[in-house]
Amino acid sequence: MICNDRVLTRLAALKTAPMAVLKAQWLELFDSAPPPFNRRHLEARLAYRLQELSHGGLAPATLRRLEVLGETFERSGNGEVSARAGLKPITGTRLVREWRGIEHAVTVTAEGFEWQGRPYRSLSAIARAITGTRWNGLVFFGLKNHRARLA
Numbered sequence: 001m002i003c004n005d006r007v008l009t010r011l012a013a014l015k016t017a018p019m020a021v022l023k024a025q026w027l028e029l030f031d032s033a034p035p036p037f038n039r040r041h042l043e044a045r046l047a048y049r050l051q052e053l054s055h056g057g058l059a060p061a062t063l064r065r066l067e068v069l070g071e072t073f074e075r076s077g078n079g080e081v082s083a084r085a086g087l088k089p090i091t092g093t094r095l096v097r098e099w100r101g102i103e104h105a106v107t108v109t110a111e112g113f114e115w116q117g118r119p120y121r122s123l124s125a126i127a128r129a130i131t132g133t134r135w136n137g138l139v140f141f142g143l144k145n146h147r148a149r150l151a
Helices: 005-014 019-030 039-055 060-072 122-131
Strands: 073-076 081-083 092-098 104-108 114-115 118-121
Touching: 005 039, 039 118, 081 104, 092 122, 104 122, 118 122
Parallel strands: none
Antiparallel strands: 073 081, 092 104, 104 114, 114 118
8 A cells, every 4th residue: 555645746747747657557556567558548557556555446346336337238249339138227217308498307116217206117108198199118218329230
């Protein structure tokens, strides 16, 4: 673990350090050769690593969430990454959509969604209640582009 004062000093020095110094720090902190990226990338990654070593890495719950999200995505044959069905925004997120001059706000809950004080299991059910017709809820609220499949 690195001392906090030392971390702040090292973070401040990143902006003015020559590239050779940044590359040497990369080797020290990551125990591997620095990647051939630009200065801003090296500065950002070094700053994160310094803070990670000083304050600890991501919380176990965050790591689990990232793993779940990573598993939720799949790579198609053409190299594109897309979400599989069932990906839901993070609990507490507010989705806002204007429909025929009225703004509709939906809150993501642990169990599903809430609209106008009522719980719903899916965004599609809310979109149907708002419009009176069948909609893909992800498309209606702008979380998925229906044209992407057509291209």
